[in-house]
Amino acid sequence: xxxxxxxxxxxxxxxxxxxxxxxxxxxxxxxxxxxxxxxxxxxxxxxxxxxxxxxxxxxxxxxxxxxxxxxxxxxxxxxxxxxxxxxxxxxxxxxxxxxxxxxxxxxxxxxxxxxxxxxxxxxxxxxxxxxxxxxxxxxxxxxxxxxxxxxxxxxxxxxxxxxxxxxxxxxxxxxxxxxxxxxxxxxxxxxxxxxxxxxxxxxxxxxxxxxxxxxxxxxxxxxxxxxxxxxxxxxxxxxxxxxxxxxxxxxxxxxxxxxxxxxxxxxxxxxxxxxxxxxxxxxxxxxxxxxxxxxxxxxxxxxxxxxxxxxxxxxxxxxxxxxxxxxxxxxxxxxxxxxxxxxxxxxxxxxxxxxxxxxxxxxxxxxxxxxxxxxxxxxxxxxxxxxxxxxxxxxxxxxxxxxxxxxxxxxxxxxxxxxxxxxxxxxxxxxxxxxxxxxx
Numbered sequence: 001x002x003x004x005x006x007x008x009x010x011x012x013x014x015x016x017x018x019x020x021x022x023x024x025x026x027x028x029x030x031x032x033x034x035x036x037x038x039x040x041x042x043x044x045x046x047x048x049x050x051x052x053x054x055x056x057x058x059x060x061x062x063x064x065x066x067x068x069x070x071x072x073x074x075x076x077x078x079x080x081x082x083x084x085x086x087x088x089x090x091x092x093x094x095x096x097x098x099x100x101x102x103x104x105x106x107x108x109x110x111x112x113x114x115x116x117x118x119x120x121x122x123x124x125x126x127x128x129x130x131x132x133x134x135x136x137x138x139x140x141x142x143x144x145x146x147x148x149x150x151x152x153x154x155x156x157x158x159x160x161x162x163x164x165x166x167x168x169x170x171x172x173x174x175x176x177x178x179x180x181x182x183x184x185x186x187x188x189x190x191x192x193x194x195x196x197x198x199x200x201x202x203x204x205x206x207x208x209x210x211x212x213x214x215x216x217x218x219x220x221x222x223x224x225x226x227x228x229x230x231x232x233x234x235x236x237x238x239x240x241x242x243x244x245x246x247x248x249x250x251x252x253x254x255x256x257x258x259x260x261x262x263x264x265x266x267x268x269x270x271x272x273x274x275x276x277x278x279x280x281x282x283x284x285x286x287x288x289x290x291x292x293x294x295x296x297x298x299x300x301x302x303x304x305x306x307x308x309x310x311x312x313x314x315x316x317x318x319x320x321x322x323x324x325x326x327x328x329x330x331x332x333x334x335x336x337x338x339x340x341x342x343x344x345x346x347x348x349x350x351x352x353x354x355x356x357x358x359x360x361x362x363x364x365x366x367x368x369x370x371x372x373x374x375x376x377x378x379x380x381x382x383x384x385x386x387x388x389x390x391x392x393x394x395x396x397x398x399x400x401x402x403x404x405x406x407x408x409x410x411x412x413x414x415x416x417x418x419x420x421x422x423x424x425x426x427x428x429x430x431x432x433x434x435x436x437x438x439x440x
Contacts, residue, residue, distance in 0.1 A: 007216035010225055012145055013208040015152035017229025019297035020204030022159060022290055024108060026237050027265035029197050030244045031256025036190040039175040039245035045191055046241050049198035050234035055392035057205045057230040059366045061223030062386035064209050066372060066379050068218040071308030072210040072301075073361045078312075080368030089361040090309045097358050098302030099334055102295050103341035106130050109291035111263050112284045126342045129292060133299040134335030138328045141214070148300055151293035158286040159236050162267060166243030169274045177249045196403045199396065200355055201237070204294075205230040206362070210301035243270060303330030356401055363397035366390040 033042050069075050074093065078086025089097075103126070110125030118125060137144040208225040212218040215225075244253065244266050255262075255269050265287065271279030303319075307327035310320035321327030369382040369390045382390075 008145060008211065008214050008221075009216060010221050010228075012149055013215060013221055013225025014229040014232065015149055015156075016207045016211070016297050016301065017205055017226055018156055018233055019148065019152040019293040020207035020301070021202060021229070021233045022155060022236070023105060023201070023294050024259070024265065024287060024291065025197070025201035026240055027267045027287065028256040028259045029194075029201055030241055031253040031259075031266050032197065033190075033194045034179060034245070034248070034250045034253040035257075036179050036181060037187070037194060038178055041187065041191060042194070042245055043238070043241060045194045045198055046238055049195060049202050050237065052195075052199065052392060052396045053202035053205055053230050053234065054227070055389040056362070056366070056396070057226045058389035059369060059386055059393050060206045060209060061226050062369060062382050062390075063365060064212060064222040064226070065219050066369075066382070068212050068222065069308075070211055070213040070304045072206065072305055073365050074305050075308055076209075076365045076368060077361065080372060081364065085361075085364060087309070087314060089364075090305050090314070092357055092361065093302060093305045094309075094334070094337075098298045098305075099337040099341055102130070102298045102302070102334070103338045103344075105291045105295040105298070106338065107342060108263075109288050109295065112288040112291070115263055115284045116281065116288070123342055127339055129295065130299075130335055130338050130342060133292075133296050134331055137296070137299045137303075138326055138331040138335075141324070141326055144300055144326055148293075148296055151289065151296050155286075155289050155293045156232070156236070158289055159240065162271070162283065162286060163236065163239035163243055165274060165279075166247060166270060167239070170243055170247040170270065172246070175245050180250050192399070193403070195396075196400060199359075199400055202230075202233070203355065203358075204297075205233075207297055207301050210304045214304075240267075247273065299331065299334065302334050303327050306330040306333065359397050359400050363394050363401075366393045366397075 030042055033045065037045070063076050063080070067076055067079050071078075071090075072093070074086045074090035076086070077089050106126035106129045107123060109129055110122035113125045114120065114122045136147045205226055208215070208222050208229070212222045215221040247270050248266060252269055253266055255264050256266050259265060263284075265283065267283045267286070268280045271283045275282070304327065306315055306319050307321050307330045309315045310317055310327075310330070316329075319327060319329040319333060321329065367390070369387060372379050373382050373387060
């Protein structure tokens, strides 16, 4: 079967962004926030998170217009700042950036299948999901595209349906409840802490950038996909969180505090209140689709980073793939690594460290706009609005990294370990590439 297919369109790009962004986070975060914040503060925090995410998407849109090529941070950092930084980002993507979140989402999706009645170990169900997604995305671009479009279309309809159910059947009055406890450090501290979790719920708005070369007119399509996808998710997130604060009290919302063991979210509580047990089961199905489509998006976009590295000689040529076809070797490699992580005992413990590392590379990528503005080197100068958006994104990333360093004593160790391992690998592969070129 020929793997060639027509280029990806704007709809698929928007879907990739939405699929990568919407996970379980939006359905549990308000439960934690309600213990220290009132309804108005919760909604304001989500609105602020949406604004920060849109600023990041606007800055990345400018980067994608300047460098309309696949590979994400690997490609952007290599061309805007330094090849070693791109190499560092590429290896981080391969080792943890996509494989760890893919495995985590697959395990969570398997847990919801188990809740729905499938009598099997959730990790076995997760492994089966990883295998199916790997096969869907490995060999034919057309199959990869329509399966991803189907997943994300169903996901958006289900999330919008839940929000619609809450808006129609739920309370429409402004909630009057107050949080049970005053936050340590005051209201401002609670608000800033909430932004840390909201930022991770909004992460993924740059998904379309990883497959830029597979779009028709990537210089125009990729930026639009990121901005439209991020805007769509922001509207859904605000609607869903209004449903939560209008229909739950802090006591009811505290259900989310035990999500990791019970797999019961705020959406389950609201749906059970408005539509009975059938509503709660429908939410479990919704969350399976949400997590499976996020895993599908990562299975599609992650391997494009490794393929770009392979084309540049930093990874085996077999991972590069053929033009117009999915990089099958890279898809299979990522699937194999994800299967290993599915059966790792403490995979969830690495998630915050992974997120912090990816936030660092994202900030460096956007900071590259300032270098291009100062020294274009033949590249188009960024527009002033993009530089303002880049400043907002870099400042928010600095805040997240500072918060992460305070919360995790192991974060610096993770960053240092990734740097040292990648530096050694870069030296080896650079020497090998130099040897091949001199032999010619």
